[in-house]
Amino acid sequence: MTRAIRWLLGAALAVAMTGTVSAQTIRFGAILPLTGPGGLIGTQQMRGIQFALQQINAKGGVRGHQIEVVFEDNQAKPDQSILSFNKLVDLQHMPMIFSAYSGPTLAMAPLATRKKVLMVNAGAQADALANASPYLINTLPTIGDEIAVLSKWLVRNGKKRAAILFENSAAGISGRDNYVKSFIAAGGTILAQEPSQFGQTDFRPALLKLADSKPDVMLVSITAAPQQMAQQYKQLDLKFAVAGTTFLQDPLLIADPAAEGFLHTQLQSQAPAELAAEFKQKFNVEMEFFVRQYYNAMNIVATALDKVLAEKKEITGENLRQAILTIRRFSGLIPVEFKTNTATVPFDLNVMRGGKDILLEELKIQ
Amino acid sequence: MLLLQLLVNGLVTGCALGMVAISFSLVFATTKIFHVAHAGVYTMAGYLTWSLITHGVPDALAMILSVAVCAIVGALIQNQLYDRLERRRATPLVVLIASLGLLAVMQNIIAAVYTPNILQFPSPWSSRMVSVGSIRLNYTQMLTVVIGLLAYVATVQFTTRSILGKRIRAVASNPFLAEITQLAPRSVYVYVIAIASALVALPGVLVPLDLGLQPYGGITPLLTATVAMIAGGVGSISGAFVVAVGIAVLQNLSLLVMPGEWSIGVTFFIFVIFMLFRPTGLFVAR
Numbered sequence: 219m220t221r222a223i224r225w226l227l228g229a230a231l232a233v234a235m236t237g238t239v240s241a242q243t244i245r246f247g248a249i250l251p252l253t254g255p256g257g258l259i260g261t262q263q264m265r266g267i268q269f270a271l272q273q274i275n276a277k278g279g280v281r282g283h284q285i286e287v288v289f290e291d292n293q294a295k296p297d298q299s300i301l302s303f304n305k306l307v308d309l310q311h312m313p314m315i316f317s318a319y320s321g322p323t324l325a326m327a328p329l330a331t332r333k334k335v336l337m338v339n340a341g342a343q344a345d346a347l348a349n350a351s352p353y354l355i356n357t358l359p360t361i362g363d364e365i366a367v368l369s370k371w372l373v374r375n376g377k378k379r380a381a382i383l384f385e386n387s388a389a390g391i392s393g394r395d396n397y398v399k400s401f402i403a404a405g406g407t408i409l410a411q412e413p414s415q416f417g418q419t420d421f422r423p424a425l426l427k428l429a430d431s432k433p434d435v436m437l438v439s440i441t442a443a444p445q446q447m448a449q450q451y452k453q454l455d456l457k458f459a460v461a462g463t464t465f466l467q468d469p470l471l472i473a474d475p476a477a478e479g480f481l482h483t484q485l486q487s488q489a490p491a492e493l494a495a496e497f498k499q500k501f502n503v504e505m506e507f508f509v510r511q512y513y514n515a516m517n518i519v520a521t522a523l524d525k526v527l528a529e530k531k532e533i534t535g536e537n538l539r540q541a542i543l544t545i546r547r548f549s550g551l552i553p554v555e556f557k558t559n560t561a562t563v564p565f566d567l568n569v570m571r572g573g574k575d576i577l578l579e580e581l582k583i584q
Numbered sequence: 585m586l587l588l589q590l591l592v593n594g595l596v597t598g599c600a601l602g603m604v605a606i607s608f609s610l611v612f613a614t615t616k617i618f619h620v621a622h623a624g625v626y627t628m629a630g631y632l633t634w635s636l637i638t639h640g641v642p643d644a645l646a647m648i649l650s651v652a653v654c655a656i657v658g659a660l661i662q663n664q665l666y667d668r669l670e671r672r673r674a675t676p677l678v679v680l681i682a683s684l685g686l687l688a689v690m691q692n693i694i695a696a697v698y699t700p701n702i703l704q705f706p707s708p709w710s711s712r713m714v715s716v717g718s719i720r721l722n723y724t725q726m727l728t729v730v731i732g733l734l735a736y737v738a739t740v741q742f743t744t745r746s747i748l749g750k751r752i753r754a755v756a757s758n759p760f761l762a763e764i765t766q767l768a769p770r771s772v773y774v775y776v777i778a779i780a781s782a783l784v785a786l787p788g789v790l791v792p793l794d795l796g797l798q799p800y801g802g803i804t805p806l807l808t809a810t811v812a813m814i815a816g817g818v819g820s821i822s823g824a825f826v827v828a829v830g831i832a833v834l835q836n837l838s839l840l841v842m843p844g845e846w847s848i849g850v851t852f853f854i855f856v857i858f859m860l861f862r863p864t865g866l867f868v869a870r
Binding site: 253254255257258293386411412413414417419420422423424426427429430443445446449453454455 | 585586589590593597695699700701702704711713720722795796798835836839840843844845847
């Protein structure tokens with residue numbers, strides 16, 4: 219009898235504690251490539267969210283609620299992303315999920331629409347993401363805007379004949395299509411285009427064929443193994459310029475001497491020295507581009523959550539989405555504006571020199 | 585220039601694929617086991633060498649040690665898995681599924697230990713370049729061609745001249761007769777898989793030395809090697825090697841006339857047509 223009473227008391231205490239935790243802690247999900255060819259970038263993205271979370275929670279959370287983000291590794295694979303999405307949404311009832319990479323994000327978008335779960339993407343840029351789901355918020359512009367400006371800059375600077383190396387994936391093909399459209403519109407000529415597979419590391423046949431068309435510049439739209447591409451470009455002693463978008467923002471590529479002189483556009487996101495130092499102290503690495511992107515995205519979500527809580531609404535994907543679109547302008551680390559569900563952000567043109575990514579020029583969407 | 589460089593690239597890839605093909609052919613022709621876990625041994629060789637090199641073992645010694653370890657692992661797979669299944673009268677399908685399971689286990693262990701990120705060998709010599717006219721090759725590519733050709737010649741010589749090689753061919757030709765004549769097919773199977781595992785460890789090290797290590801990188805070479813083995817004539821070492829080189833060269837040269845998206849599809853379509861006219865393969869095993 220005594221044992222039964224003890225058991226009941228214990229169970230009641232456990233239920234009470236669970237209730238307390240769920241009342242105070244708000245849980246979101248993040249489905250990112252933490253391992254695999256995209257693992258390095260995915261880890262940056264995770265650290266960005268973690269860093270923002272630490273700061274938000276240290277200040278008492280959002281209206282007294284601590285925030286927790288549960289991370290799932292999708293290895294940048296769409297099928298794995300679907301499994302993770304269902305796990306986080308159906309089993310753990312999460313109203314918001316961070317995503318990255320175009321293929322996985324596009325695969326999850328119909329589920330987000332059906333289940334009314336907010337997805338926040340701060341890393342993928344395929345054009346199809348703009349209209350993939352009303353519940354998908356992109357905190358960075360699609361690749362088309364970047365490529366249009368990059369194409370004009372290249373043609374203006376005498377690189378009028380281009381060859382395209384693209385990845386046979388949603389993001390890669392979107393980039394290829396935009397290069398063809400924008401480079402020709404800017405007055406340039408596309409001489410050749412060759413594909414590679416996601417995760418493939420042998421770029422030599424494609425590089426050789428592109429080199430044979432004698433371009434002034436090779437336009438790159440690959441999201442994985444850019445370091446191996448650069449090494450093989452160097453080994454083959456190719457002389458044309460290499461230009462790409464934010465996809466080339468890879469720390470290993472930038473540090474590799476083979477990538478000397480590579481050009482790439484990059485969304486503007488400078489971290490103040492104090493913030494960058496605090497990050498470095500905590501994680502012992504630099505506050506890289508994708509760290510800043512996801513740090514910013516976490517703060518956008520926290521601002522939206524604050525509005526939802528202030529209005530005493532239920533924390534749902536729909537209400538969080540409405541809050542972001544109503545607030546519209548966010549002046550965080552990266553000032554963004556949501557005229558639609560895809561943000562507009564200014565960006566830079568960088569060049570890789572001496573193992574560093576150096577600002578060459580500020581570019582504006584025209 | 586493009587034609588020559590693509591041809592040479594095809595030969596390099598072909599020599600690596602050829603080593604996978606002859607090793608797989610050796611196993612399949614003798615044991616009749618579709619040894620899918622061979623792709624796991626291929627992958628393991630690269631990671632093992634990488635670990636040894638990063639722990640300060642000289643590159644050449646690391647490669648030799650990896651080849652030796654792979655041979656032991658191969659022998660263990662035959663002795664502890666396939667042989668046990670055979671004693672329990674498992675069907676070929678069950679053995680295939682067991683092999684697939686083993687491959688999945690090996691790949692998962694490798695991914696868990698090393699992460700699925702692309703790893704690079706800390707061996708600067710491997711990417712040093714040599715120019716011959718307009719052709720540019722790095723040391724690893726040249727080593728792949730040399731080792732590939734040597735491995736092919738050595739395997740042919742071994743299977744035709746050595747006593748163990750003759751025993752292997754006898755067992756492959758008629759395992760029941762071999763049992764009666766006390767050729768001990770079971771121990772021959774262990775030798776065969778050990779030798780094949782040592783052979784496949786060579787491209788398993790050389791390819792990632794050039795292109796980087798990935799835990800799931802063994803499947804594609806194994807599939808291409810299987811096609812080469814069948815199109816070359818099951819049991820023919822020369823057939824497997826020649827067709828593997830042919831496939832790689834054709835894939836590279838096809839870029840001269842078509843975009844890269846089509847090269848794999850068209851290459852294999854040619855082989856499907858070829859098999860329709862010569863279903864026993866290019867070479868008939870003797």
